[in-house]
Amino acid sequence: MRDPLMLCLDGAHRDLERGALLMDSTEPAMMRVPDRGHENEPARRRRLDWVRGLSGSALKSLDRFDLDPARLVGNIENLVGSVAIPVGLAGPLLFDGNRATGWIPAPFATTEGALVASATRGAHAVSCAGGVRTRVLGQQMVRSPRFDFTDIVAASRFATWIAEQTQDLSVQIAEVSRHARLIGLVPLQIGRSVDVVFEYETGDASGQNMTTACTWRSCLWIEEQLARHPEMALRSFCIEGNSAGDKKLSQRALANGRGMRVTAECHVDGETLERVLKVTRDDMLRAYGICVTGSALAGGFPNVNVANAIAAVFAATGQDIACVHESGSGILTMEPDGDGIYASLLLPTLSIGTVGGGTQLPQQNDYLEMIGCTGTGSAARLGEIIAGYALALDLSTMSAVIGGQFATAHERLGRNRPVQWFTRDDLNPALLGSVLDAGAVTAVDVVGDTDGNSVISELTQRVSTQKLVGVFPVDVTIDGGAEPLELIVKSKPLDTEVMLAAHRMVTLAGGRLSEAWSRGGDASGFLGTHMRELQLYREPAVAAGLLPHCYGIVEDPAREAFLLFLERLGDDVILIDSAERPQDWRPEHITGALTGIARLHGRWYGRVGELGELDWLGEPTEPARVIDMSELWLGLFEHHKKEYPDLLDDAWLAQIVAWIDDSADWWPEMAGLPQTLVHNDFNSRNIGLRVVADAPERFELVAYDWELATVHLPQRDLVEFLSYVLTPDTDLDTIRGYVEFHRAAVAAAAGVAIDRDEWARGFQLALADFVMRRISLYLMVHTLRRLPYIERVVNVCRRLSEV
Template sequence: MPEGIEDQAGAPEASGGEYPVIPGRGEYTEQARRARLEWLRRTSGAPLRSLEHSSIDQRSLPGNAENVVGGIEIPVGLAGPLLVRGDHVRGLITAPLATTEGAMVASVARGAKAITLAGGAVTRVVRQRMTRVPVFEFDALGTAAEFARWVAGQEGELARQVTEVSRHSRLVELDPVQLGRVVHLRFVYETADASGQNMTTAATWRACRWIHDRLAAAARPLPVWSAVEGNLSGDKKFAHINTIGGRGTRVMAECELDRAVIRRVLKTTPEAIDRLYRISVVAAQQAGMAGHDIDAANVIAAIFTATGQDIASVYESGAGFFSVDPFSGDAAGGLRATLVLPNLVTGAVGGGTRLRQQRDYLAALGCSGDGSAARFAEIICAFALALDLSTIAAIAGGQFADAHERLGRARAVDWLRPADLGAPLLRPMLAAAMDAPALRVTGVAPIADAAGSSLITELTARGERRKTVGVVPLRVTWVRRDGDDPKQTDVVVKAKPLDREVIIEAAKLASLCGGALADVYPRWRDWTGFQGVHTREPAVYRSAEPALRAVLPAAFGTFEDPAREAYVIVMERLGANVILKDAADAPGEWREAHIAAAVRGIAGVHRAWLGREAELRGEGWLGATQTAERMTAMRELWSALLDHAAAEHPGLLDEAGTRRLRRIIDGIPGWWGRLEAMPRTLVHNDFNPRNAALRAADLSLVAYDWELATLHVPQRDVAEFLAFVLPPDVAGPDVTAFLDLHREAVGGGIDPATWREGHRLALWDFAVTRLLMYLMVHTHRALPFLGRLTATTLRLIAIEDGAAGGADR
């Protein structure tokens, strides 16, 4: 050994060959934990701030972990409810899944919904076993064979020896397996509610001592060597012997899914799942897989982690036998799915189940304490079946690849990180905005704020986590020049996702919807308005147009570095100086005076750019705008979105509403051409209470999140805004009053009838291109405002159709 042993950081920890000693060995106190933490800080050189405090009661840890320094927090998501009709569990069950794998909980939940709507999962525990296999080596084959014959007759006495050690363990089988001069003796136990690895080890050791004593007393040949385990038990390893002989709980779950549920929830067909299953069985054989399974281990590992199981036992517990076969339970035909878990090693008592949080999750499943082991096994198997079904359906339906699409980069990217949002980035912007060339930033601190990102940024951030994306509120301390008193300014830094990141995330949502929508959306995903979102909004904030700057939050500057994929806006933080911010979920707070103020405010932007279409296009940042020809070609997408919304959200979109929207979509070739010919201007194109507020001092408009800004008729923004803020029972004259206010504020000499026609067509456009997209998102991420928005939109369409003498046919 070298003269000095180097620690983790590379510095000598001890000289003279002394081995470094972790402090507080065998001690379960907070003082000992902190001593270990300080030792780890010193030896690793890492600050380890997150380990400063631990919520785990150190006194509860003996027997669970040694040299404890802290804990980790793993997100636990809820999947279900799942209807289980088993021998030991009956009813709706919600499962806690501890995981960091995105989409896994959602996939289990989808499978649980399908099974439940189809009548539930039938579950049954066949048996529960735990094995320990000591090994005895003899000096000759004949001696080993003689021992095997003798010990097989001692099962009754060995069973009595076991009861002396554990009241939970019962020896049910004794099986000698001779391999040359070596005899492996399979002790097979039932262990009640415990998983039993530890108790059976102790019981087996007691039995081995009895065997040695009896051999010696009877002057029989003694083994030349023995051990309490020779690796035939398959402990924490998958072993074929245990799939038949048993180790852990052998449990199965089965369900029958009708065609309608498979189409509606799993977004595919029985034939597609069956075809993939049969192909995958042959592939599994070729690959040498143990059994046949999709991804049951995901559920098993997640529930094991949440409930204090021995996580290493996932290795042997995770192998299963999954099968499907068609049946003709109804006229349309369906699919029967079965999952057998032959070696599920679980326990409802002992081990990590004693820990406080793990015990709570077991209690939530109704599985804490004696008599719960079989119930626990049936629940795990049922939820594993749900995930297997959901995953195989995703692959068969073409959703799997889209749902896991990742951005390929042929080069390394120096991503924008939180540490980059500091003085070097902010100083030049503040210096220019404050007209103070000598300005110096002396401090930047994050603000604890509930500030939300736009829906686009929020959804994109779920898939792209390698860089900073979203809204970051900061408090900046600065001095105009050295010697001045410091001042503080609160800012918001908005880091934009790339347009292709937004496009991919939206396509994932469509893919997970399945059916025609999943098939059609990829063809049109580049024309859903998201191209250029990362460059468009920074350009808006750089605009010198006074009318536009009048409604924007005050901007300190923008930063763009394409090589780092960094597109950043630094703007004022809207706080107590505004009212009605983020009020989309409370639209009733928008009173008549507030709505009028917002309409007048956005009209100023419309008026400034009206008639300047060529100039606006010449700015270079607007990107491609929608045309009547493309809208007509995209009718297959709008129809697929409508079909999905009608099927998934009948409580929001009833049959009458669906028929009305269907007529609008069918009529696109006629009415969108008229819309395209009308005078157009710069529109916000996402103008609603999610992205608008009023300044408290004078009720002037402040509008943010301009990433979807485009060229459109001015009525487009007002149509959307009124759909958000007016009640579903709004009267026609109230709508007319706001439209007249907007027309007069925009000017341009457009007669009232033509203006009203433009509003009607803009409202149709909003319903088709935005409301239906919201309904798609709502399938995966609840949008609380959507119920009222849908009802009001349909009411406004009915009002306009009545004013125009009926909808276009």
């Protein structure tokens, strides 16, 4: 039988000859990818140009290519580009393994939002409870060539004979590879055919290519030997009989192993289950029972989403992605262990390696090096890391499913129609020309994302990933204009998307809170947020003198597009997005901002009936709705106490709990005090001060992000503003001075007298409401995405409570 390499070369030669004769052939001309067999940058460019012509698409993103084509020989053919997958760090997870020990993070390459966060939560829970213990139980790669004989007698004789050839075949294999070691031969007779299962150890390589070459050499040797044994007349053989289970689920591989066989275990106590995973022991055992019976019904393996962790690490570290299918056949076990659980995971067919294949690509090799998985013995370490994280992810996902955190079907964005999403490509000259009344627009450049996206935008971007959401600086070139017009484009999410994002965030604190939010999430103030600010800019007199200039509005409900085109505040506006810099707010800045907002408060002070005519503003929150939500507020602060015990000590938490418990008394009282129009998000993230040109010590307030504007006490804006611009050690008399300054400014703007004691009482009630309804949610955001200023804000609120 001829060497397969020579057969391949002959075939390639014939292809080339045939290609040269295509013009003269009677066969139809065949289309071919250009420069086949050439893997260099000029050849890549020619292929890219060819496929552009074929597809009619610009394919601009494929121009950039950062890899060295010379290093990709053996990894790819017909090279045209690469795909970038985001990689996040999960964990770290505390390991107690043979090879994996100590704290180890894991690179997860994925486009699935929340996967890294879920794996990290599971790793945190397992680590808090003592960590994960891991062991590699064995490692082997399998090949199973098929030998066909004249009859079943000859096949039976061969099956007996081949089982005695391990030593001679080992000699043949050693001539092909010094890493592969034959550890077993298992003949499987099927009629007059025999599959011979070759079992190899392959060291730190996955070994699939290595064992193929070794098995081919073995087959040639067997063919030569059988030529001397007419009683075992061989008709033919095939390098793979498909009984090895390569890249597919296999009961044989499950029982006997293929690739690496790895196991992981952990104990998670009841306190950690409740504090981190928001479930009880009985919750988890019930979830596991569901997992087992559901898997049995489907004919699958009892695990939740082992393949998710495996695919993410595989993609990051250059493993064979096709092996995710077989590698993901994990077996999860769970038992009660005191007030907690014992859990273990077996991965019987984990096909991985740390040498060869994609592991040698630059980034993949760096990720392997990052977790200590290069060098001798590193494949076993990688196997233990994968097993540990797969177990942690399964526990996190299982707790999310049973705790109500995984999904809430009734609040999904159930769009049953196709939506042509508004994207960055729509920010083009045609659109801007229709918005602006300033000549022909010749160019529009989105110059980046602002660092000051609102908390709402940041959360909803995780829900509305397909469309443009957020705040974007844009340079607009107008024909005849000397300089580009500098704008801010604000693309708003739907209020339903905001509500869903908030719901997902709240449910991380437990299923009980998920149900509470479902019953009364409308009391959060998020309803109508996508329309409210647009309407305000259509009626700028409502907040006269405080708004940035608005160049135009785009409202297209069919495309779910709600956009504002605002001036980009320049150097004459100071203290923009200064939430992390309270030291920059001097007394004259604070009084300047309070004077500005007092004009709004004074204009609408006590005129709630007129505000009610602004139907876009929405109805004021009813006291009963807030009171009904007390279970949510209490549950959130129980969660925050566990997450931030130093921030919420017993005395401060007791004050907050008292506010929540007594809300049925003080919320109706607050609703009976004089109300006005408030910004309701009035802090140093959303305001700036415009320096008056001829009076540098005077400042005019500029306030933006009005989507939460509502009817409330004027002190509501005062409380939030002071919590951001002051520090926890601010003198109480200084705070009282600002409270009094605001009262006087509102009274002057309204032209009415305002009782000082009533104002002070309103300040206390507004503070309680701000802490209960807003700080509770901000701290939940802080759990998911660090808000560097929020812990200071919470401490300032505590200081304000002493006034």
